[in-house]
Amino acid sequence: MININENYNKLQASYLFSDISKKVAAFEAANPDRDIIKLGIGDVTRALPAACIEAMHKAVDEMASDGDFRGYGPEQGYDFLRNAIATNDFQSRGADISADEIFVSDGSKCDCGNIQEIFATDAKVAIPDPVYPVYTDTNVMAGRSGTWKDGRYQGMPYLDSTAANNYVPALPEEPVDLIYLCFPNNPTGATATKAQLKTWVDYAKENKALILFDAAYVAFIRDEDLPQSIYEIEGAREVAIEFRSFSKTAGFTGTRCAYTVVPKACMAYDSEGNAQPVHALWNRRHCTKFNGVSYPVQRAAEAVYSPEGKAQVKELTDYYLENATLIREKMISLGYQIAGGENSPYIWINTGGDSWEFFDKLLNEASVVTTPGSGFGACGQGYIRISAFNSHKNVKEALTRIEKAL
Numbered sequence: 001m002i003n004i005n006e007n008y009n010k011l012q013a014s015y016l017f018s019d020i021s022k023k024v025a026a027f028e029a030a031n032p033d034r035d036i037i038k039l040g041i042g043d044v045t046r047a048l049p050a051a052c053i054e055a056m057h058k059a060v061d062e063m064a065s066d067g068d069f070r071g072y073g074p075e076q077g078y079d080f081l082r083n084a085i086a087t088n089d090f091q092s093r094g095a096d097i098s099a100d101e102i103f104v105s106d107g108s109k110c111d112c113g114n115i116q117e118i119f120a121t122d123a124k125v126a127i128p129d130p131v132y133p134v135y136t137d138t139n140v141m142a143g144r145s146g147t148w149k150d151g152r153y154q155g156m157p158y159l160d161s162t163a164a165n166n167y168v169p170a171l172p173e174e175p176v177d178l179i180y181l182c183f184p185n186n187p188t189g190a191t192a193t194k195a196q197l198k199t200w201v202d203y204a205k206e207n208k209a210l211i212l213f214d215a216a217y218v219a220f221i222r223d224e225d226l227p228q229s230i231y232e233i234e235g236a237r238e239v240a241i242e243f244r245s246f247s248k249t250a251g252f253t254g255t256r257c258a259y260t261v262v263p264k265a266c267m268a269y270d271s272e273g274n275a276q277p278v279h280a281l282w283n284r285r286h287c288t289k290f291n292g293v294s295y296p297v298q299r300a301a302e303a304v305y306s307p308e309g310k311a312q313v314k315e316l317t318d319y320y321l322e323n324a325t326l327i328r329e330k331m332i333s334l335g336y337q338i339a340g341g342e343n344s345p346y347i348w349i350n351t352g353g354d355s356w357e358f359f360d361k362l363l364n365e366a367s368v369v370t371t372p373g374s375g376f377g378a379c380g381q382g383y384i385r386i387s388a389f390n391s392h393k394n395v396k397e398a399l400t401r402i403e404k405a406l
């Protein structure tokens, strides 16, 4: 008899964004004449940068000729892309990361979800609240939690991120082994300073813990004083893994390309307390379960670092940030307390009521889709998240309708 992994039974019914899609699909079916504006899931709406398209076309042409054709590439990614990433995203900012510490993949969601499998099943995992649900759910699937009770999984220390701490959590009160951090934050849009990240790096060093740092939204940072990578913090090479994505940076949500940085100095421990390089473990896992991102897509990602690509990515992210400003200003003018939207495409709004009720009100009365904050955790109850990923025209129209509905 084949038994199931019963940890799956602990999971809440379904993935947040699937629940929302179902609700929106039902609303669409019932109201075929309503023009729905989607500011829910953080999916980009504008075309890929021209430099990426040009590079992808060229690579596709290479694949059409026997002489230039490429089959399986290196699982970790082609050197041309790993070198471009190391130079531009890290070394240019004084972060000591080399190309062979970069693992190119098909997405940060997969990497953030898969990374936990190289660590012990009894590892204590600290999860921020509110949080991108992938971190929590994948650890529940792996058996690192107890059952769901009062809106939280037992046995997982939660790190409250609230208005009181500007959405940057305090250190845990009990010892933990794995710590998820995400800045600029999804869903709150909050950012963390170098000093705040240093507190976490110091904690991880003292406790032989490891930080899983999700920097998927780094391209939206405009404040020069904010760190863009955890490796800008002294000592982080020993205790942190970083996730980056081309999805929000350059519109690759449908194209799929991301990368994970695992420094060679980064250690985890076996049951006898011996230090083991995490790089070797992740490399082993990656080579066994992944066969590389397609060549044309890696060429498109490389083009992000060309002079034209950099200018186009700036223009693209500036465009969404202009939407974020419009949303911020409107919601403030309507009297709401908000966070995010300045170095982030997400605006986190305290509705003063129930998250799902507010979500339903905006859907039913304004035909605008948002994301209910309670779907990101207990601390998100009462909030909604509005995403800036849409056209200026749609965002302006959505704000007019929201104002009317409220």
Ligand code: MLT
Residues within 6 Å of the ligand: 040, 041, 042, 043, 109, 132, 186
């Ligand atoms: C979100 O809306 O939180 C993200 O788009 C989800 C994702 O990146 O998978």
